[in-house]
Amino acid sequence: MPSWRSIAVVAAVALGMVTPGVAHAAPPANDDFDSATVIGALPYSVAQDTTESTKSVDDPAGCRGYSVAGSAWFRYTATEDGLLRLKTEGSDRDLNLTTFTGERGDLVQLWNAYYDGCTTERxxxxxxxxxxxxxxxxxxSSGQAKLALDRISRxxxxxxxxxEQVATLPFxxxxxxxxxxxxxADEPSTNQCSGSGAPSVWYAYTPTRNHSVVLHVEGWGSGPTASVYEGTSIDDLTFLGCEGSQHYNGKSVAVTAGKTYYFQWSGGGYYSYPSTLELTEAEPLRTSVYTGYDHDRSLFETIGFSLDHTNDYNDPVTTEWDFGDGTTAPASTEDHQSHRYAADGVYTVTVRSKTxxxxxxxxxxxxxxxxxxVGISKFSAPASARAGDQKPITVQVSNTRYLEKVKTTxxxxxxxxxxxQExxxxxxxVPAHPTRKVKFPFAYTFTPQDAVTGKVSFRAVVEPQLEYPVRDAIPSDNEVITIATTVRPALQSAAAVAN
Structure with missing residues (x-):
């Protein structure tokens, strides 16, 4: 016999089945892929409440992989090639709208870096x-949706x-x-600049004289890129160069009078940034060569030269070097060279650069x-001495090049x-002479303290009196330390010995 609790449960269930006024979900008629609303003639627009739409187990992910709680479906079969524009403007919220081709269970989202095939913003x-x-x-996705579909011209x-014809520069x-x-279909793509494979627009320029054009995309980040070609048709183009907003300075290309050049500006994509295409005439190349020092150089040093280019527009610049002594360096794109001269003289270094x-x-x-x-050729000090003795010390200085005023200590x-101690x-x-030496005479009186130590070393330093930043070419021979002089106590007088 059933308990009173069981009877109460059954009664409650039965009452619920017959009680009016309880709301139930009402999915839209196009809730499922197979019952999609068919869009006929264009333009098409509709306002529909899809807030109670559901999601089938085989529904694909929404725009950019986002999952949606429910969705409604529409379909359209194109009657001609072209572009379509689908809007959700006027909806009560940002809808997740995604476009597919294919059939149920095998749907392919229209997506690449430039045509996302979806949107999440009204x-x-x-x-x-x-x-x-x-x-x-x-x-x-679910919401108070407003949908509009129409053709749009390219x-x-x-x-x-x-x-588009470019008549004059700048443009x-x-x-x-x-x-x-x-x-x-046959549009060229290059991998040298980002943006290859993107939708593009074209500009044409036919110069009236020979010069160089700078192609520049003004912007920042990973925005559109531009390429330049010469040729006569889409399947007969020769690539000349490209430039993107990340290159900053532009790309220069030589153009010939009467020949038409085509500029392909590619871009778009969800993460691209606004930019401007600029075509200008290239400024003259300017090249500067410098050594980094303004003082006299010596035969014993290797001199480094550096280049600085202006208006090179990120292109490698080839430079020929003439060092002014009959020596040259082969043309290269290196921005530095080094050279060592074999004789004193004044040399004009010439660089010729080409973009x-x-x-x-x-x-x-x-x-x-x-x-x-100058250098110390000989340093003479006594081998031995006694306290109280005054002995000569001689420094001989050699100089084979120019008259020099030399300080010796x-x-x-x-x-x-x-x-x-000085x-x-x-x-x-000190005059210049190939063999003659100049003597610097000194004298030193040895002290009792020297005798206590038992020896004394002497050090000679020669310094040519040159105006800064001129300097002695080989300073390593400007200083010498002698072998220590042995110092003994002074001799006692006969009277001192007798006492």
């Missing part, structure tokens, strides 16, 4: 290319045959609506090679490891 319409006879499926310069064009552009588009520039710099070099060691200094003009 303010962003969806534009996509269609082919006659192909059916396109539109999945719309940009006039979408194809090379309709390229600039704002970034076009790339959703209204496409890519021709890839044929612009040239020349610059010169003067290098004075004047080798100042002799020092003695302190004997306690605390450095050197003995004397002399400044004398």
């Amino acid at each position: 303010a962003t319409p969806l534009t996509f290319p269609v082919r006659a006879g192909t059916t396109y499926h539109f999945m719309v 940009l006039p310069n979408d194809d090379l045959a309709g390229a 600039s064009a704002p970034q076009p609506d790339y959703t209204r552009a496409s890519r021709e 890839g588009d044929g612009r040239t520039a020349t610059d010169t710099t003067t290098v004075t090679v004047k080798t100042h070099d 002799v020092y003695r060691d302190n004997g306690n490891g605390n450095g050197w 003995v004397g200094t002399l400044t004398i003009d």
Whole structure:
């Protein structure tokens, strides 16, 4: 016999079955893929409440992989090739709208880097290319949806045959609506600049004289890119170069009078940034050569030269070098060279630079090679002495190049490891001579303290009196330390011994 609790449960269930006024979900008629609303003639628009739409187990992911709780379906079979624009403007929220081709269970989203095939914003319409006879499926997320579909014309310069003519330079064009552009079947693509494979627009320029054109995309980030070609038709183009907004300075290309050049501006995509296409005449190339020093150089040093180019527009510049002494360096794109001269003299260094588009520039710099070099050829100090003795110390200085005023200083060691004490200094003009030496005479009186230490070392330093930044070419021979002089106590007198 059933309990009173069981009876109460059954009664409650029965009451619920007959109680009126309980709301149930009412999915829209086009809730499922197979019952999609068929869009006939264009233009088409509809307002529909899809807030109670559901999701089938085989429904694909929405725009950019986002999952939707429910969706309604529309389909359209294109009657001609062209562009369609689908809008959700006026809906009560941002809808997840995605476009597919194919059949149930095998749907392919219209997606690549430039035609996303989907949108998640009411303010962003969806534009996509269609082919006659192909059916396109539109999945719309839940909401108070307003949908509008219509054909839209391509940009006039979408194809090379309709390229916009550039009459004069400078020329600039704002970034076009790339959703209204496409890519021709035989349109060239290059991997040298980003943006290859994107929809594009075309510009044509026929110069009246020979010069160079700078192709520049003014913008930032990974925006559109531009390429330049020469030829006569879409399947007969020769690539000359490209430039993107990440290159900053532009790309220069030589153009010939009477020949037509085509500029392909490619871009678009969800993550692209606004930019401007600019065509200008290239400024003259300017090249500067410098050494980094303004003082005289010597035969014993290798001199480094550097280049600085202006208006090279990121292109490699080839430079020929003439060092002014009959020596040259082969043309290269390196921006530095080094050279060592074999004789003193004043040399004019000449550089001749050339860009890839044929612009040239020349610059010169003067290098004075004047080798100042004095050295200690001999340093004489006594081998031994007694305290109280005064002994000569001689420094012989050699100089084979130019008359030099030379300061020579002799020092003695302190004997306690605390450095050197000056003995004397002399400044004398030392004429240049291939073999003759100039003597600097000094004298030193040995002290009782020297005898206590038992030895004294002497150090000679010669310094040519050169105006800064001129310097001695080989300073390593400007300082010598003698072998220590042995110092003994002074001899006692006979009277001192007798006492």
